[in-house]
Every structure is written in structure tokens, then in C-alpha cells.
Amino acid sequence: MDILIQLIINGIMLGSMYAIISVGLTLIFGVVRVVNFAHGELLMIGMYAVYLLCTKLGLHPYVAAIPVVGLLFLTGVLIQRFIIQPLLDADEHIQIFATVGLSTALINLALMVFGADLYSVSSPDIRTSLKIGTYNVLVGQVVMFAAAIVLVIGLHAFMHRTALGRAIRATAQNRNAALLMGVRVNQIYVISFGLGAACVGLASALVSPLFPTTPTVGTYFVLTAFVVVVLGGMRSMYGAFWGAMIIGLVDSLSAYYIAPDLKEVVYFAIFILILIFKPTGLFGFGRGTE
Amino acid sequence: MKLVSGATLVRAVVAAGIALSAGAATAQTKIGALYPFSGGLALLGDESFRGLELATEERNAAGGVKGQKLELVKGDAVDPNQAVGEARRLTSVDKVSVVFGTYSSSLSLAATQVTELAGVPYFELGAISDPITERGFKNLYRTNPTARDFAASMVDAIGEAIAPALGVDAKSLKVAIIHEDSLYGQTVAGYQTKRAQEKGVNVVETLPYSAKSVDLTPVILRLKSANVDVVLQTSYQNDTVLFFRQAKEQGFKPKAVMGAGGGYSLRETMEAIGAANMEGALNVDFTQYKTNAAAAPGITEFVAKYKAKYGTDPRSGHSLANYVGAKIFFDAMQASKDLSASALRESILKVDVPVGATASGWGAKFNEAGQNTRVSPFLMQWQGGELVTVFPAKAAVTKMKTGFGSN
Numbered sequence: 241m242d243i244l245i246q247l248i249i250n251g252i253m254l255g256s257m258y259a260i261i262s263v264g265l266t267l268i269f270g271v272v273r274v275v276n277f278a279h280g281e282l283l284m285i286g287m288y289a290v291y292l293l294c295t296k297l298g299l300h301p302y303v304a305a306i307p308v309v310g311l312l313f314l315t316g317v318l319i320q321r322f323i324i325q326p327l328l329d330a331d332e333h334i335q336i337f338a339t340v341g342l343s344t345a346l347i348n349l350a351l352m353v354f355g356a357d358l359y360s361v362s363s364p365d366i367r368t369s370l371k372i373g374t375y376n377v378l379v380g381q382v383v384m385f386a387a388a389i390v391l392v393i394g395l396h397a398f399m400h401r402t403a404l405g406r407a408i409r410a411t412a413q414n415r416n417a418a419l420l421m422g423v424r425v426n427q428i429y430v431i432s433f434g435l436g437a438a439c440v441g442l443a444s445a446l447v448s449p450l451f452p453t454t455p456t457v458g459t460y461f462v463l464t465a466f467v468v469v470v471l472g473g474m475r476s477m478y479g480a481f482w483g484a485m486i487i488g489l490v491d492s493l494s495a496y497y498i499a500p501d502l503k504e505v506v507y508f509a510i511f512i513l514i515l516i517f518k519p520t521g522l523f524g525f526g527r528g529t530e
Numbered sequence: 531m532k533l534v535s536g537a538t539l540v541r542a543v544v545a546a547g548i549a550l551s552a553g554a555a556t557a558q559t560k561i562g563a564l565y566p567f568s569g570g571l572a573l574l575g576d577e578s579f580r581g582l583e584l585a586t587e588e589r590n591a592a593g594g595v596k597g598q599k600l601e602l603v604k605g606d607a608v609d610p611n612q613a614v615g616e617a618r619r620l621t622s623v624d625k626v627s628v629v630f631g632t633y634s635s636s637l638s639l640a641a642t643q644v645t646e647l648a649g650v651p652y653f654e655l656g657a658i659s660d661p662i663t664e665r666g667f668k669n670l671y672r673t674n675p676t677a678r679d680f681a682a683s684m685v686d687a688i689g690e691a692i693a694p695a696l697g698v699d700a701k702s703l704k705v706a707i708i709h710e711d712s713l714y715g716q717t718v719a720g721y722q723t724k725r726a727q728e729k730g731v732n733v734v735e736t737l738p739y740s741a742k743s744v745d746l747t748p749v750i751l752r753l754k755s756a757n758v759d760v761v762l763q764t765s766y767q768n769d770t771v772l773f774f775r776q777a778k779e780q781g782f783k784p785k786a787v788m789g790a791g792g793g794y795s796l797r798e799t800m801e802a803i804g805a806a807n808m809e810g811a812l813n814v815d816f817t818q819y820k821t822n823a824a825a826a827p828g829i830t831e832f833v834a835k836y837k838a839k840y841g842t843d844p845r846s847g848h849s850l851a852n853y854v855g856a857k858i859f860f861d862a863m864q865a866s867k868d869l870s871a872s873a874l875r876e877s878i879l880k881v882d883v884p885v886g887a888t889a890s891g892w893g894a895k896f897n898e899a900g901q902n903t904r905v906s907p908f909l910m911q912w913q914g915g916e917l918v919t920v921f922p923a924k925a926a927v928t929k930m931k932t933g934f935g936s937n
Contacts, residue, residue, distance in 0.1 A: 250747045356570045358767050360802035452771050452802050460742045495748035500739035501711045
């Protein structure tokens with residue numbers, strides 16, 4: 241019983257890590273409709289930036305979040321403006337290959353600059369264990385959990401309550417109609433991609449104290465992030481959050497009760513089943529609404 | 531007709547001059563050096579090459595092989611495809627007499643197919659995958675220990691080193707085998723399981739996991755609830771870091787943790803985990819440079835030469851393994867009647883170096899498959915942020931500690 245509860249706590253913490261990485265992808269994948277295979281590499285850039293700020297300037301990783309969020313917003317804007325936008329009217333596959341190419345280029349750039357070795361932000365305060373009875377949870381995990389909830393609620397409110405948020409949703413629902421209503425669609429895309437990337441910036445500041453940085457660190461997370469976004473129904477922030485929680489729990493429980501190397505099999509099986517019975521995802525708008 | 535410009539003329543004259551002076555120098559024997567010099571494997575590929583480079587310079591200073599200076603021709607093998615391409619270039623364009631390599635097993639498996647067909651001897655100094663020398667090739671020789679040797683050393687260390695240090699019966703120790711689930715981990719763990727059965731070691735858990743896991747807590751909880759005493763882990767860097775961090779977080783305190791080289795051997799892993807948390811972690815690997823010279827004569831001189839040339843301490847044991855392996859083959863080349871593949875094979879099968887006679891402590895005696903049968907990896911331990919050899923006693927620079935980490 242003790243172990244079950246520890247596994248559930250662990251699963252929720254893992255879920256919040258997936259959630260915070262996936263909300264950014266929800267904006268990019270759900271709104272701009274770009275299958276961004278370079279999403280993981282945005283995380284990688286963020287994590288290296290956090291590492292550099294922490295070791296060279298002595299910043300606390302959470303303080304480093306502020307400049308890194310800015311940096312990633314800018315990166316996202318540049319990627320959308322100069323790589324994706326020229327391809328907006330091209331075939332979808334072309335965009336996919338552009339992001340795959342970008343991903344490969346960024347990984348190799350990191351290999352050139354930093355080498356294949358791993359770097360780790362030293363942050364003993366964040367990796368301190370909080371004991372709740374006999375259960376263990378790290379300070380950094382609790383912060384991540386809280387940040388995930390705040391970010392998801394905040395983004396949801398932003399998308400529903402502000403003019404810009406509404407314009408983003410309108411663009412996501414129907415690009416041409418939004419254009420006719422006077423929404424500057426290209427600008428919306430640039431902002432959405434920037435925001436999505438900025439969320440990854442926040443994620444990287446929260447993840448890097450817990451997880452070592454390597455050039456390929458993004459590939460560890462990106463597939464899960466896509467699963468989470470599709471599971472959550474593409475455009476819903478809450479959907480992404482619950483999707484991430486489900487994956488986190490399945491990951492933790494199946495690794496213990498079934499086998500550590502089969503956990504991906506279990507969660508992909510669940511993913512496929514959900515898509516068969518509810519093709520629009522758990523909280524989906526899905527294709528029918530386009 | 532266009533007149534030849536002055537600059538071109540100068541270049542032509544200079545080129546002719548260079549060609550002349552090269553012709554005037556002593557005859558050279560070209561040898562190929564096939565390593566990953568760029569890409570993700572470059573760090574240890576380059577470290578491996580340095581060993582070969584040092585051995586070559588030493589040999590040339592002593593007059594070369596058969597009166598001819600050795601000339602290294604580099605081939606950059608980033609991935610198996612490129613390994614094939616570069617092996618072709620070395621054997622057909624540069625016409626090297628022999629090829630040295632390769633550090634990575636997948637690169638070696640690919641490149642040796644080319645050299646075998648071309649009839650050019652291939653000297654493997656660092657790749658550990660057993661199948662490399664199990665394909666019936668006639669022109670392939672390997673000096674370094676294989677995955678099977680690693681697994682055997684790890685399992686044997688439980689009875690020979692860990693149980694005596696703890697003062698308990700080896701049969702009473704509960705052992706777990708955990709490994710990343712790609713070819714490397716699967717291979718080593720497979721040999722470990724077999725060896726453990728032969729030796730009657732009590733293995734209570736065998737857990738494969740993906741090296742891309744972002745969370746190993748479930749693995750640790752499994753080990754914790756099985757009350758495991760000794761963990762044998764075959765891992766890369768990332769999963770080693772996760773394992774140590776999360777074991778600490780979950781309060782998992784086995785009596786010993788042992789790695790199969792890989793992530794355990796690298797300084798960056800220790801730095802990411804923290805010296806205090808890595809304290810006492812055991813590791814089986816190629817001989818590291820902190821080894822007792824009584825068991826590895828020449829190791830001190832090697833480290834001094836390395837420092838003089840590259841300005842740093844060796845970054846891992848790979849350079850030493852390549853240095854020792856290259857020297858063994860240079861000697862065999864010298865003893866051979868000529869550098870043809872058949873003469874070399876005859877000469878190499880006659881090599882007879884006792885264990886403990888080289889700078890890595892290895893001996894050399896090749897079987898028909900070309901595999902060196904007088905090698906085994908040593909047992910090392912992280913102590914105070916340094917990886918030091920602790921077993922066998924003759925090679926040890928310090929006493930083995932029990933327990934692990936600061937938890």
C-alpha cells in the first residue's frame with residue numbers, strides 16, 4: 241500500500257513535468273497546426289541557457305527562468321517568422337520536414353558547442369526531499385506541480401478572456417474566417433508560436449535542476465508531449481493537463497507493476513484505445529469543429 | 531591559350547619541392563586510424579586515437595617497423611555508413627597496410643566487413659561487442675576484453691571482492707541486474723545472468739529499462755521492496771545520474787552498486803551526481819590510469835608522456851587500452867616476415883605476452899578467432915571524486931570501501 245501511494249505521488253509529479261512541457265506544444269500544434277518536431281530541442285536550448293546562467297552568472301535556476309522565457313519567446317518568434325511562415329501555404333509534409341530538419345540541426349549544433357557530455361545544474365535546495373510521512377517528494381517536483389496548475393489556469397484564462405486569446409482561438413478554429421474578421425493571422429501565428437516556446441522556457445528552468453542536460457534531452461520528452469497533446473484534444477489546456485496526468489500515472493504504475501521497459505507499450509496501448517473510442521481526444525474539439 | 535599566372539607557377543614550384551623532399555625522406559608504412567573524430571562519439575573516439583598516436587610516435591622514435599616510419603592516415607567514422615566509406619577509402623585509395631580502430635562496436639562491425647574483404651588486417655583496440663570476433667574473420671584481431679569479460683568480472687567481484695569486504699557469505703547477498711534495454715545493456719546483462727547461474731549467485735531481480743527514461747523511481751522501488759544488497763547496472767550517462775539521484779531520494783541503500791563501464795566511468799557523470807553521492811560506487815572497465823604500476827608496468831610513463839603531449843591527464847582509460855593494443859600489434863608487425871595479411875596472421879598467433887606485462891596489466895595471446903584471451907577488466911571504485919583501481923589486490927592503489935553514497 242505504501243508503495244502504491246508513493247507510485248501515485250510519483251506519477252502525479254511526473255505528470256506535472258509532462259504537463260508543463262506539453263502546454264507549449266498545445267499552442268503550437270493545436271493553434272498554428274504545425275507538427276513541431278523541434279519542440280524537444282526548444283527544451284534543450286532552454287536547459288542549456290539555464291545551465292549557462294546558473295554556472296556563469298550564479299543565478300538560481302528559478303530566477304534564470306525570467307531571461308530564458310524571454311529568450312525562448314524570441315526563438316519561437318524567429319522560427320515561425322523565418323521557417324514556418326514561408327511554408328504556411330505549402331503542403332503539411334513540407335512543414336514537418338522543415339521542423340525535423342531544424343531538430344537535427346539544433347541537436348548537432350549543441351553537440352558542436354557543448355559536446356556529448358551531460359551537464360547538470362547544481363541546486364541542492366531544489367533536490368531536497370520533503371518527507372510526508374514515509375513518502376518522498378522533492379521540493380522541485382512540488383514547485384513544478386504548482387507551476388503546471390498556475391500555467392494551465394493562466395493560459396486557459398488568457399485564451400478565453402482576452403482579445404488576443406480570442407483571436408488566437410478564432411485563428412485556430414478557422415484561419416480564413418478569422419482573416420475575414422480582420423484578425424492578422426500571420427501575426428497571431430507568430431505570437432502563438434512565441435508563447436508556446438516561452439512556455440517551454442519556463443519548463444526548462446523547472447526541469448533542469450531535476451534532469452541532466454544533453455544535446456538529445458529533447459528527444460526524451462517530445463514523443464510523450466505529442467501523446468499528451470493529442471490525448472488532451474489538441475487545443476485544450478485543461479485537456480493537456482489531464483492527459484499529462486494520465487500518462488504520468490500510467491508511466492509510474494506500469495513501470496513498477498508490469499516492467500520498466502514495457503511502460504511505453506502500456507501507455508501507447510491506452511493512447512490507441514482512447515483514439516479508437518474517442519478520436520477527438522479526451523477533451524477534444526477535434527477535426528469535426530474545423 | 532591562357533598564360534599561367536605567377537601565383538600558380540609559384541605554387542607549382544613549391545609543390546614540386548615538397549614532393550621531392552618527401553621522396554628523399556625514409557620510406558613510410560601507412561597505417562589507418564579509424565575512429566569517430568566528429569559527432570556524438572567524438573570525445574572518446576579522439577581519446578582512443580591519442581593512445582594509438584602515442585604508441586606510433588614511440589615506435590617511430592625507436593626506428594619504426596621493419597626500418598620504415600609509420601604514417602597514420604585518419605578515417606573519420608561518425609556512423610556505421612561512414613565507417614564503411616572510410617574503411618574503403620583507407621584500403622583502396624590510401625592503400626594502408628593495416629587499420630587500427632574503433633572504440634564503438636557498431637562502427638567496428640561495419641568497418642571490419644570492408645577490411646576483411648579487402649584482405650587488410652584490422653586491429654580492434656577498444657570495441658567490446660563479442661560478435662565482432664565471432665564471425666569467422668581471418669584478418670581481424672582484438673586486444674581488449676569483451677562484454678562477456680565485463681559481465682564475468684562483475685559477477686565474480688561479488689564473491690571475490692564484495693562479500694569478503696562485507697564479511698558475509700556471497701550466497702547470502704541478494705543481487706539485482708538492471709540495465710538499459712538497447713544492445714549494450716541487453717548483451718552485458720545476458721552474460722551476467724548466465725555467469726550468475728554458473729556461480730550460484732542469488733539474482734532476485736532483473737530489470738531492463740529504456741535509457742531514455744525520465745524517471746527510474748519505479749525501478750528503485752522494486753529493488754527496495756526486494757531488499758536488494760548488490761546492484762549490477764549496465765548504463766549510459768543519463769540513466770546513471772537518474773539512478774543515483776533517485777536512489778538517494780527514495781532512501782534506497784544497497785550494500786554495493788557496480789557499473790559496467792559506460793556511464794559509470796565518466797567524470798561528468800560523477801560531477802552531475804556529486805562526489806559525495808557517488809562515493810563507493812564500483813565499476814568494471816578498461817584499466818584506468820590510476821592503477822598500481824606493480825600490476826601494470828609502464829603506466830606511470832604512459833601518463834607522463836600523455837601529459838607532455840596533450841597537456842592534461844588522460845580523460846579516460848581508452849587511450850591506455852589503445853596504446854597497449856597498438857604496441858602489441860607493432861611488435862607483431864616487426865616480428866612478421868613481411869606485412870602481408872597471411873604473414874601477419876602467423877606472427878600474431880605466435881604473440882605470447884604474460885598477464886601483468888603491459889601498461890594496462892593485460893597479457894596477449896590470440897585465439898583462432900583473433901580475440902585476445904589474456905585480458906580482463908579490473909574493478910574500480912569512486913573514492914573522493916576519483917576512479918581508483920581496488921581489485922585485484924596487486925593492481926589496487928587503495929583499499930576497497932563498503933557501502934555507497936552519502937545516504
